[in-house]
Amino acid sequence: MRAARELDYRPNALARALRLQATRTIGLIIPDIRNDFYAHSATVLQGALEENGYRLILCISGGDAAHDRSYLRALVEHRVDGVVHVPSSPTSTRDLALPDAVTPLVELLRHSPEMRFDAVVSDDREGARALTRHLLELGHRRIAMLTGPAAYSTTRYRVDGYRDALREAGLDAESEVVEYGSYAPASGYAMTCEVLAREPRPTAIFASGSPLTGGMLRALAGHGLRMPHDVSVVAYEDPEWYAVSTPPLTCYALPLHEMGRVAAELIVRRAQQPAGERVPEIRRFSGTLVVRGSTGAPR
Amino acid sequence: MRAARELDYRPNALARALRLQATRTIGLIIPDIRNDFYAHSATVLQGALEENGYRLILCISGGDAAHDRSYLRALVEHRVDGVVHVPSSPTSTRDLALPDAVTPLVELLRHSPEMRFDAVVSDDREGARALTRHLLELGHRRIAMLTGPAAYSTTRYRVDGYRDALREAGLDAESEVVEYGSYAPASGYAMTCEVLAREPRPTAIFASGSPLTGGMLRALAGHGLRMPHDVSVVAYEDPEWYAVSTPPLTCYALPLHEMGRVAAELIVRRAQQPAGERVPEIRRFSGTLVVRGSTGAPR
DNA sequence: CTGAAAGCGCTAACAA
DNA sequence: TTGTTAGCGCTTTCAG
DSSP, rough: OOHHHHHHOOOOHHHHHHHHHHEEEEEEEETTTSHHHHHHHHHHHHHHHHHTTTTEEEEOOOTTTHHHHHHHHHHHHHTOSSEEESSSSSSSSOOSTTTTOOSSSEEESOTTTTTOEEEEEEOOOHHHHHHHHHHHHHOOOOEEEEEETTTTTTHHHHHHHHHHHHHTTTTTTGOOEEEOSSHHHHHHHHHHHHHSSSSOOSSSEEOOOOHHHHHHHHHHTTOOOTTTTEEEEEEEEHHHHHHHSOOOOOEEEEEEEEEEHHHHHHHHHHHHHHHHHHOOOEEEEOEEEEETTTTOOOO | HHHHHHHHHOOOOHHHHHHOOOEEEEEEEEEOTSSSHHHHHHHHHHHHHTTTOOOOEEETTOOOHHHHHHHHHHHTTTSSSEEEEEEESSSSSSOOTTTTSSSSSEESSOOOOOOOOOEEEOOOHHHHHHHHHHHHHTOOOEEEEOEEEEEEHHHHHHHHHHHHHHHTTTOOOGGEEEEOOOOSHHHHHHOOOOOOOOSSOSSEEEEEEHHHHHHHHHHHHHHHHOOOTEEEEEESSSOOOHHHHSOOOOOOOOOHHHHHHHHHHHHHHHHHHSSSSSOOOEEEEEEEEEEOOOOOOOO
C-alpha cells in the first residue's frame, strides 16, 4: 500500500472492466442538454445510479437520429452495462439495439413504436387532456395546440389528449387547431404567428414543449398580447423558469424525480439480469396540473 | 466481414483502449447541467471534440468539491486522454491532478488559484465593470451586487470589476452593496429580499449568475417592483431565457462558442503532447454588453 | 500476403 | 497466507 501511494498508482479501470466483463457504467443519450426537461432527468438519473454504485456517461445527440445511433453503437462498444435512451425519433432505436439484445436498454420520456424495450414515460394523453380541460372550464372554445413532430410518440399522445378533452366538451373536429412543427424556440415563434393569423383567432394556446414555449412567449409579446387578458396559455412540463415568467405559466408538472429513480432501478435490474428472457415493461406516470397566472377566462 | 456481420460483431472499445493506451475520450466535469451557462459550454465542447475525433464523457459534480475530486479520479482511472474541468471550488483540483500530471487538464470558466493548468475563462472583471458602468451611466448611484461564494475566482473577479467601475465614477467603499450567497435560485431570492431592506434602497441590482437571477426576479415580483421603472437589473452571462423574460434582461454575453472551441483545441493538443513540459496557458475572453429592457434611469 | 504470438493491466482460480 | 498463472479482446510485430 505504501508503495502504491508513493508511486501514485491508479488502477486501470479499462483492464478491470475487460477482465470483469462489467463496467458498472450506464450510458444516457438525450437530445439536448439545454432543455430543462432532459437536463433535469439526467441529473435525477445520475443521482439514482450513483446510489446503486453505477456511473453515468452522458451523450448529447442533438435530436438527430443518426447521432442517436452512433452514440448507441459507441456505448455498446464501450461495453456499458446498460443504456437509458430518450429517443430523438421513432427510428433511432430500430436496427441498433441488437436482436439478441446484449446491452439492456430503457427508453425514457418517449418510447419507440415497437415497444420492444422497457420504458419510463409520462401519461402524455392524460396530461394534455387535463391542460385542455382546464382551458375549457375557463370558457375557452377556440384553443390552439402547438406541438413538435408528429413522429414523436409524445406528440401523438398529447394531441390525442387534447382531442379527448374537446370531444368531452362537445366540440367537434372543426374547432381543433393543431400546429405541428419542432420543439425548437424558432418553431414555437413561427407556429404562434401562424395560429394568431387564423380566423377566428384562438383565445388560448397550449404549448406542448418548453423550448417551443419560449418562442411562443416572444411571439405573443411581439404581437402586444398580454396573458391572460388577451390570450390564455398553458404548457406541458414545468421547467423552473415557468414559475418566474411574467405571468407565471399554468402547466402540467411531471414527477421527473420519481421517473428518474424508476428508470435507474429498471436499468440496474436489467444489467444484473441474464440477457434474453426480458419482457418489456412500460411504466407510465401521471403529473399534476399547476394553475398559475397565465390562464383566465376569455375576454 | 460477412462473418462479422452475421455474428453481429462489436469491437470491444475497452480492449482496444487497453492495447492502444489511448481512449480518444475527454472527460468534462461541470457543477450543474441545468445551468444554461454550463449546459451550453458542454454542448459546444462536445461538438468541437467530435470534429477532432474525440468523445465526451460528462460528469455532473453538483457543485460539490468532494464529487469533483471523485469524478476526477474516476476519469483518470478510466484513462481518458484529458479532462476539462469547471471547478466547483478552489480546492477541487488540489491534491488530485497528479504532480507529474499524467492526464492533462484544462480548466473552463473558472480557474483554481494555483493556475497550474491551462484555463479558458471569461474576462469577469471587465464584464462586471461594463455592466456596472452601464448602470452608472444611466444615473444609478446605489447598485447592489448579488454574487455566489467568495471562494470562486469568478466571484472575486466580478466583485473587483464592480468596484473598479464604482471607483472610476468617484464612488467610495460606502456605496458598495455586495451580497455573497450561492448561485442557487433560493439564494438569489434571499439576497434580493436582503438588499431591498437596506436603507437607502438600491435603485439597481447586478445579478452575477443565471440561476440566482431567477430567484431575484421572483423576489422583485413578490415585492411588486417593476423593471426598469422601480429597479434596474443587469445580469452576467446570457442564457436564452433572458431575452424572453419580461422585460428582456440587460446582460453581458460571453463568446461561449469560441471558448468551447478553444478549450477543445487545448485539451486535444495536450492529449497528443508528451506529458511534462507543459507551460500553463490562460486564455481570457471578453464578452459584449447587451442592453435590453431591464435597465433605465433611476426614478 | 497470411498467421502466430506477445502483451496492455487486471482478477480469479489454483498451488504452494 | 502468499505467489503464480491464465485469459478478458484487442493491436502490432515478426515469422513463414
